[in-house]
Amino acid sequence: MTAAPTPSLRERKKLRTRQALIDTALELFTERGFGGVTLDELCEVVEVSKRTFFRNFTSKEDVAMAPEQDLWRAFLEELETTAPDGLPLVELGRDALLAALERMADEGWARRVLLSRRLAERTPSMAAHGLQFCEATTQGALEILRRRFGLGGGDDVRPRLAVDMLIAAHHCAMAGWVDQAGGAAPPATPDLAVRLREAVAALPGSLTMSVEG
């Protein structure tokens, strides 16, 4: 929609090293664990100075969480351009997230996210970094909602709760998707979309659910 077809050689080169860093990092971390790989090693493999690494990513955790960050960035963009429709806020967000998900269909995004999540499960600092980015996305989403629709003014906590619910549903969907992917079939983004719909649909039930039943 907005991107140029060929964003100049310099840009492409930068993007390529960035991608190489992400892919190599996921590979090495998966092989020997997050703590078992130093940045110096990673940089040596990719043939890049450590200084360059930190111009592309904010931290060691950041490079391994990059795939998910792409999704959230796309989500905010979708939320920015989507039509109100009078839908419930949660469903509005859900549709924006689904649209963002469809944009990720290309290349090996699914594979990368899968590796990233598996890593995050056994690496607290990665999990923390991911959650922090979710929080930042929440803030961004609320800002958009406030600006576009005038929501969240004063002390109305409902928009915030609605966005948090959506993200909770996403976490559930992602967790189930990652677990399922352990078996034979390589996981695909459509599967994740289905799970997200299910999780959002389960929200009302989980609100009223009681311990016996």
Place this chain on the structure above:
Amino acid sequence: MTAAPTPSLRERKKLRTRQALIDTALELFTERGFGGVTLDELCEVVEVSKRTFFRNFTSKEDVAMAPEQDLWRAFLEELETTAPDGLPLVELGRDALLAALERMADEGWARRVLLSRRLAERTPSMAAHGLQFCEATTQGALEILRRRFGLGGGDDVRPRLAVDMLIAAHHCAMAGWVDQAGGAAPPATPDLAVRLREAVAALPGSLTMSVEG
């Protein structure tokens, strides 16, 4: 209920240095910012070796988030001993959290949490650490629910969503409480309890809320 009245001199000493580290850390961080204070400085003020610091806390962020961790620990204990009652899961959790909150009424807990949250607002790594601890608490809560009530077996996502909703409500309550506390009156835990009740009560409305209304 379970604690001993005087847990031996050694224990008390340990607790004292721990508390001194927390208080001094909050003080110094508030004064000069999280990044503006090195652990060596902190340890020098408290007259403790850096090695000792890391026997009490897992990281620099950890010491500043200790007050909130106490709350979550108490929450899990309450959840462990609370009666089912046939209440909705979210309300069960809410009551456990309220009970935990009442346990925090003593001393300057409110003041410490306030400082901690203010710090976390402008220190991403602290926010991340806090979120990660919430996530760990969620896992712990789900484990308790599964063990005590057989919930969450198979692929039922509802318990997980319910717990996440509770935590989202808590975040809202906490955020509002911290903002309000900026004025004159020093904030108290009862105020936080009220806000938590309100936030939980707002959950159904936020689920159905639409953009025009």
Place this chain on the structure above:
DNA sequence: TTCAGTTATGCCACTGAGTGGCATAAGCGT
């Protein structure tokens, strides 16, 4: 009080993440 046994602490050296400064090379427009 003394004497073991336990446990917290201090000290020291070390790894590795992350930063700042500055020179250089690579892409870019003319």
Place this chain on the structure above:
DNA sequence: ACGCTTATGCCACTCAGTGGCATAACTGAA
């Protein structure tokens, strides 16, 4: 071929966090 911009490389540095080992402090019993 020429400057101009921008990414990169290199170097030295700070500081968080860890491991090992000696020592001091507490504890419980003789």
